[in-house]
Structure formats: C-alpha cells, structure tokens
Amino acid sequence: MNDLPSAHPPDPVxxxxxxxxxxxxxxxxxxTAAAGRPPDSVRIVGVSKYVDAQTTAWLVEAGCHxxxxxxxxxxxxxxxEMARGDxxxxxxxxxxxxxxxxxxxxxxxxxxxxxxxxxxxxxxxEAQQQGRVIDVLLEVNISGDPTKTGLSPDxxxxxxxxxxxxxxxxxxxxxxxxxxxxxxxxxxQFQAVARLRDxxxxxxxxxxxxxxxxxxxxxxxxxxxxxxxxxxxxxxFEGVR
Ligand SMILES: *Cc1c(COP(=O)(O)O)cnc(C)c1O
Numbered sequence: 001m002n003d004l005p006s007a008h009p010p011d012p013v014x015x016x017x018x019x020x021x022x023x024x025x026x027x028x029x030x031x032t033a034a035a036g037r038p039p040d041s042v043r044i045v046g047v048s049k050y051v052d053a054q055t056t057a058w059l060v061e062a063g064c065h066x067x068x069x070x071x072x073x074x075x076x077x078x079x080x081e082m083a084r085g086d087x088x089x090x091x092x093x094x095x096x097x098x099x100x101x102x103x104x105x106x107x108x109x110x111x112x113x114x115x116x117x118x119x120x121x122x123x124x125x126e127a128q129q130q131g132r133v134i135d136v137l138l139e140v141n142i143s144g145d146p147t148k149t150g151l152s153p154d155x156x157x158x159x160x161x162x163x164x165x166x167x168x169x170x171x172x173x174x175x176x177x178x179x180x181x182x183x184x185x186x187x188x189q190f191q192a193v194a195r196l197r198d199x200x201x202x203x204x205x206x207x208x209x210x211x212x213x214x215x216x217x218x219x220x221x222x223x224x225x226x227x228x229x230x231x232x233x234x235x236x237f238e239g240v241r
Contacts, residue, residue, distance in 0.1 A: 013240055014058040020236045021046075022061040024192070027231060029222040042223055045091045045212075047233030048239050051076065053081035060088060061234060068231050069110075070094030072104045079107050091172075092211075093231055094151060098122040105130055112174040112212045115139045115149045117159060120168065127167030134167060137174040137212050140196065142189045149177070155194060160204045171199050172210030172228070177218055186218040190225035198225075 024044065032042045046064040048056040049071070056078060058066065068091035069075035075090055084087065090109040101122050104111075112141045114120050114136045127134045138159060141150030151159065160170060177186035190213050201208045214222025216235035223230065 006047065011058070013055060014061065016239050017058045017236065018062040020058060020240075023066055024107050024232055024235050026190055027062070027222065029217065031220045033205055034070065035224045035226075037223070037226075041228060043229050044193050045093070045231045046236055047093065047215075047231050048078065050233055053078050055237070055240065057082055064236070065089060066091060066229075068093040068233075072100035075109065076103055076107060076237035088196075091231075096123075101126045102130075105132055105134060108134070110171075111136045112231070113137075113139045113149075115151060117155070117162075119163070120170075122152045123166040124167040128204060132167065133169055136167050136169050137172050137210060137237070138170060140173050140175045140193055142193055143178050145178075150175070156196070156200060160200050160206050160208070170206065170208070172208045172212070173200075174212040176213070176215070183218065183220075183221060187225065190214070190218075190222045190227065194226040 001162060026041055028044055029039060032039060043066055045066045045068040046059050047068040049057065049069050065087060066089045069078065070093050072092060075092060079090055090107045092109045092111045093113055095113060095115060096111060096119055098119060105126055113135060123134055123136060137149040138156055139191060141148050141152060173193055177189050193213060194211060197208050197211060210228045211226050212229040212231060213227045214230040214234050219230040219232060
C-alpha cells in the first residue's frame with residue numbers, strides 16, 4: 001500500500017515461502033488441467049499447523065487465503081494473533097472435541113473432520129445458538145480399519161439422509177490416505193471416495209459438491225479423482241521449518 005521502501009533486505013523465510021507457494025499453486029493448476037477440470041475447481045488449503053503466526057502470515061502474503069489447522073485451540077490462537085479478519089478462511093482439519101465447538105464456531109470455519117454423529121449434532125446445536133450455519137464435510141474412513149478415524153459407508157448414509165439440521169450444511173466428504181500408503185493405492189482410495197460421494201448423493205438427493213482429499217505427497221492423484229480441496233502443509237514450508 002503506502003509503505004515506504006524497506007531499508008531491510010527481503011526476509012529469506014518470506015521469499016522461500018513465496019517460492020514454495022508458487023510451485024505448489026502451479027502444480028495444482030497443471031494437475032487440474034491434466035484432469036480436464038476448470039482451473040477454479042480445486043482450492044489449496046495451506047496447512048499451517050507446523051509453523052507460528054508470523055510464518056503463517058508470510059504464506060497469506062504470498063497469496064494463500066485458506067488456512068488449515070488440526071487442533072481447535074491452535075486455530076483460534078493463531079486466528080487471534082493474525083487478526084486478518086475476512087482475508088482468511090479458516091479450515092478445521094483435525095478431530096474436534098465437543099467442548100471446543102463453542103469457541104471454534106466464532107471463526108466460521110469450514111470443518112472438514114466431522115467423524116461422528118455426536119460431533120455433527122453438537123455443531124448443529126451450537127451453531128443454532130450462535131445464529132450461524134456452518135459448512136462441514138464428513139470424514140470417511142477409507143481404509144476400513146475400525147481403529148482409524150472416520151465414518152463407515154453405512155454411517156455416512158445415515159448422516160447424509162438424516163434429519164434437517166438448521167445449523168449445518170453438509171457439503172461433501174473428507175478423506176486421508178493412510179501414512180505411507182503407496183501412490184497407486186492412494187489413487188484407488190481417492191477414486192473410491194469419489195464413487196461413494198456419487199452414491200450418497202444420488203441415494204439422498206443431498207448435493208455433496210466438495211471432496212477434501214490429497215496432501216503434500218499425493219495431491220496430484222486426489223485432483224485426478226475429483227478433489228475440490230487439497231490440504232497441503234509440508235510442501236509449503238519446505239526449507240523453512
Ligand atoms: C497435517 C495434515 C495435512 C497436511 O499434510 P502434509 O503432508 O504436511 O501436506 C493434511 N490433512 C490433515 C488432516 C493433516 O493433519
């Protein structure tokens with residue numbers, strides 16, 4: 001804006017983050033084009049859980065306005081420290097304990113990680129009390145391993161078809177390939193999530209346009225399978241942390 005030219009050399013951390021952001025953004029664009037999808041159909045959520053508020057601010061400066069945190073108390077602490085108001089859309093991408101919901105909703109986050117009926121119900125109740133409508137995604141357990149977080153296909157069917165909830169809008173699904181999953185296997189899991197979404201949508205008539213899947217190691221496969229949000233952390237902070 002009206003800032004005087006700075007007497008300091010550019011901050012090397014800021015420069016590195018800008019470079020990382022441009023690379024990730026370009027690769028997301030290429031993957032989106034390669035999948036024959038419109039350029040705006042995939043949004044990058046910059047996962048800032050690895051770094052402090054100052055470093056996160058450089059990422060926003062570089063052009064990333066969607067930020068994801070995996071713990072509610074770190075999301076609100078950082079949001080308060082950054083105080084950028086409307087310039088940032090916050091994404092809650094980790095498990096939400098019900099006792100954190102009241103304070104979390106004040107930031108009007110998109111909650112990617114609804115992993116039980118109890119959490120969905122608690123968000124709905126609190127959102128109504130606060131006069132809000134909160135966008136949420138339902139987290140799918142793609143591995144089928146019951147010790148992993150996320151909902152089974154049967155649970156998803158029940159929740160999507162469930163009662164009208166005035167405080168929440170279920171906008172789609174979220175999934176995570178397990179750590180160390182082979183690329184080919186991750187690609188199959190993402191395709192399975194997209195098919196599951198199609199089935200849920202046609203069985204319920206509820207539109208489920210959003211698919212949050214893909215991280216630093218596997219976002220190209222996720223975009224090919226139809227991801228609308230990729231959640232990228234490590235690739236953005238390479239050389240910085
Ligand atoms: C940390 C995290 C990410 C980002 O993972 P990277 O491999 O660092 O890109 C994405 N999604 C969730 C749910 C996370 O917890």
